Amino acid sequence: xxxxxxxxxxxxxxxxxxxxxxxxxxxxxxxxxxxxxxxxxxxxxxxxxxxxxxxxxxxxxxxxxxxxxxxxxxxxxxxxxxxxxxxxxxxxxxxxxxxxxxxxxxxxxxxxxxxxxxxxxxxxxxxxxxxxxxxxxxxxxxxxxxxxxxxxxxxxxxxxxxxxxxxxxxxxxxxxxxxxxxxxxxxxxxxxxxxxxxxxxxxxxxxxxxxxxxxxxxxxxxxxxxxxxxxxxxxxxxxxxxxxxxxxxxxxxxxxxxxxxxxxxxxxxxxxx
Amino acid sequence: xxxxxxxxxxxxxxxxxxxxxxxxxxxxxxxxxxxxxxxxxxxxxxxxxxxxxxxxxxxxxxxxxxxxxxxxxxxxxxxxxxxxxxxxxxxxxxxxxxxxxxxxxxxxxxxxxxxxxxxxxxxxxxxxxxxxxxxxxxxxxxxxxxxxxxxxxxxxxxxxxxxxxxxxxxxxxxxxxxxxxxxxxxxxxxxxxxxxxxxxxxxxxxxxxxxxxxxxxxxxxxxxxxxxxxxxxxxxxxxxxxxx
Numbered sequence: 305x306x307x308x309x310x311x312x313x314x315x316x317x318x319x320x321x322x323x324x325x326x327x328x329x330x331x332x333x334x335x336x337x338x339x340x341x342x343x344x345x346x347x348x349x350x351x352x353x354x355x356x357x358x359x360x361x362x363x364x365x366x367x368x369x370x371x372x373x374x375x376x377x378x379x380x381x382x383x384x385x386x387x388x389x390x391x392x393x394x395x396x397x398x399x400x401x402x403x404x405x406x407x408x409x410x411x412x413x414x415x416x417x418x419x420x421x422x423x424x425x426x427x428x429x430x431x432x433x434x435x436x437x438x439x440x441x442x443x444x445x446x447x448x449x450x451x452x453x454x455x456x457x458x459x460x461x462x463x464x465x466x467x468x469x470x471x472x473x474x475x476x477x478x479x480x481x482x483x484x485x486x487x488x489x490x491x492x493x494x495x496x497x498x499x500x501x502x503x504x505x506x507x508x509x510x511x512x513x514x515x516x517x518x519x520x521x522x523x524x525x526x527x528x529x530x531x532x533x534x535x536x537x538x539x540x541x542x543x544x545x546x547x548x549x550x551x552x553x554x555x556x557x558x559x560x561x562x563x564x565x566x567x568x569x570x571x572x573x574x575x576x577x
Numbered sequence: 578x579x580x581x582x583x584x585x586x587x588x589x590x591x592x593x594x595x596x597x598x599x600x601x602x603x604x605x606x607x608x609x610x611x612x613x614x615x616x617x618x619x620x621x622x623x624x625x626x627x628x629x630x631x632x633x634x635x636x637x638x639x640x641x642x643x644x645x646x647x648x649x650x651x652x653x654x655x656x657x658x659x660x661x662x663x664x665x666x667x668x669x670x671x672x673x674x675x676x677x678x679x680x681x682x683x684x685x686x687x688x689x690x691x692x693x694x695x696x697x698x699x700x701x702x703x704x705x706x707x708x709x710x711x712x713x714x715x716x717x718x719x720x721x722x723x724x725x726x727x728x729x730x731x732x733x734x735x736x737x738x739x740x741x742x743x744x745x746x747x748x749x750x751x752x753x754x755x756x757x758x759x760x761x762x763x764x765x766x767x768x769x770x771x772x773x774x775x776x777x778x779x780x781x782x783x784x785x786x787x788x789x790x791x792x793x794x795x796x797x798x799x800x801x802x803x804x805x806x807x808x809x810x811x812x813x814x815x816x817x818x819x820x821x
Contacts, residue, residue: 391704398706399650423703424814425617431816432620515701516639516786516821517632528699528707 362486362560362569364451370444371564374502377437378546380429381505382539383419387426390418395533404533434509441502456486459496463489486575498545501538508535618814625818629752633820638760639785642697647768648708651700653775654789656741656809660774661795663738669779671763673720675800676730681723685765685779691715691723694762698785701821712783714764718757720799726753730801735782735793741809749782749793750806755820758786763796791819 363371393410396402401409420426448454459467466489472478474490482488487495511522511531525531553561559571569575655661663669671688674680697711717733733756739747755761761784765772772778777794784792790810800806811817 388705392702392706394706396706397648397708398652398702399708400648424810427703427816428617428621428814431624432617435620514628514632514821515699517634517637519637519640528701532705 357570357572359568359570360575361567362563362575363567364447364453365567366443366447367453368564368567370440370447373436373440374444377433377440378542380419380433381437382542383417384426384429384433385535385539386413387418387420388423388430389413389536390426391423395536396529402529402533404530406533406536408536431513434506437502438506441499441506445499457492457495459489459492463492465489467493484573486573488573494545494549498542498549501541501545505535505538505542508532508538511535621814621816625816625820628818628820629754633754633786635754635757636759639696639698642699642709644697644711644769646709647697647711651708651710651767651776652702652706655739655794656745656747657739658742661737661739662774663779666779671780671796672798672800673724674798675734675802676727677801678725678727679723683720688715688720688763688765688780692719694760695766696760696785698760700785700789702789703815703819711766711768712762712764713766713769714762714780714783716759717761717763717782717799718759720763721757721801724801726801729803732802732805734798734800734802734806735796736798736800737777737793737795738797739795745809747793747795747809748806749791749808750811750817751791752818755784755786755818758784760785761787763799786820788816788819788821790815 389408389411390413392398393408393412394401395404395406418426420429448457466482466484469478469482470484470488470490473481507521508525508531510518511525512528512535515522515528515531522528522531525534557571557573559569560573563569563571563575653660666685670682670684672680672682692715693713694716695711695713697709699707699709701707731753733751733753735749735751737747741747761782763780764777764783765780767773767776772781777796780796781794782792782796791808805817808815808817811819
């Protein structure tokens with residue numbers, strides 16, 4: 305189980321937060337489809353008791369609550385946002401459209417991807433769901449800072465090397481899963497990115513909601529037209545993240561789905577450090 | 578907790594409770610239905626309150642542009658099937674009434690004789706596009722100063738002679754705070770020329786602190802009220818304040 309990262313001057317060793325000694329079980333190089341050989345799940349009843357991992361508390365209720373509130377709000381915000389975009393599926397002034405890359409110029413999104421039925425309905429949903437989105441985001445950030453748990457999640461310069469190791473592992477250029485704390489370095493990168501994206505999504509939203517009253521915020525994003533563009537770019541980054549996030553949960557660590565619902569985790573990764 | 582074995586049935590039920598309404602709503606392009614629609618409307622009113630009472634500054638002016646920044650085109654828009662025009666423009670006058678001490682009728686020359694404001698600003702449409710244009714007119718608050726609204730006047734209603742195919746007249750309800758903003762004007766000129774019928778001649782309401790659908794064209798009356806007036810689009814679900 306010795307990896308270069310465990311013994312060398314790697315980033316994990318420099319981590320001031322003590323990492324619990326964790327023994328990783330060898331992970332098959334073949335990706336397992338979800339449900340075939342569950343790491344944890346309904347079929348784990350059949351696994352011999354000595355092979356069971358300990359059940360540990362992984363997520364505080366604030367994290368779980370804000371995660372799901374945010375998941376629902378974001379889904380609705382994206383769908384109602386596409387409905388709003390439909391009213392003028394371009395960027396810039398009318399008749400003098402911006403030359404910004406936009407694969408969705410003049411796009412018509414299918415009805416299943418839209419929420420609100422028409423522009424007014426989309427606006428009502430969007431401005432209603434902005435409340436739980438922002439409140440859950442602020443509550444979550446407050447909890448992470450107050451509890452000190454941000455240390456397990458914030459991607460810092462020292463996470464660059466372990467992130468590369470992790471990427472090599474995923475690319476099968478490295479046999480063993482690098483040691484990690486609650487989250488591996490790639491996860492830290494992804495979660496730090498998505499929290500920043502959430503903030504940018506909300507701030508660009510306010511910038512185009514009140515471009516006169518919040519003119520300084522609008523100016524920060526390059527003016528109304530560009531703020532609207534960044535708000536739209538954020539949508540596709542969110543969509544990309546959600547697809548990857550759900551796929552990795554189901555394929556790599558299905559036990560984490562239960563942990564995000566009940567708080568309890570019986571998976572192969574550590575829950576602390 | 579006794580059953581910590583894997584993802585329990587209860588967990589799946591909980592997950593379903595979360596996912597089912599979300600996916601149902603997302604799948605149907607739902608406008609809220611009879612159950613949620615009143616709730617959404619209430620939240621929209623709450624957002625109006627935040628927009629007016631917290632975010633709207635009485636005197637903050639919109640960013641002004643040089644005339645060279647004007648857009649090449651300004652989309653025209655009305656709810657009537659054809660551009661609304663007056664049979665006898667010379668007979669037109671704006672009625673100023675409701676909860677005022679001095680109700681009056683102001684002709685176009687009278688409005689043009691009042692203090693005028695000219696600015697080149699960005700027009701924001703609720704659809705998401707903008708255009709830059711120059712507008713000239715008399716501040717609503719200058720007209721209000723003449724008519725002297727009473728202390729119980731909390732809203733304004735602006736009526737027009739633009740009518741849709743069902744005979745519904747285009748109108749807008751405004752909060753007094755936005756109406757008394759120094760840049761809220763009764764505009765009679767567009768890009769240095771008299772307002773043409775495609776932009777609401779002879780006089781339209783204009784303000785850079787509101788979305789386009791709040792800026793009543795083809796004005797006929799300006800009425801101070803105690804009750805909150807609705808609006809042509811606002812009655813159908815568009816945000817009532819429409820402040821930006």
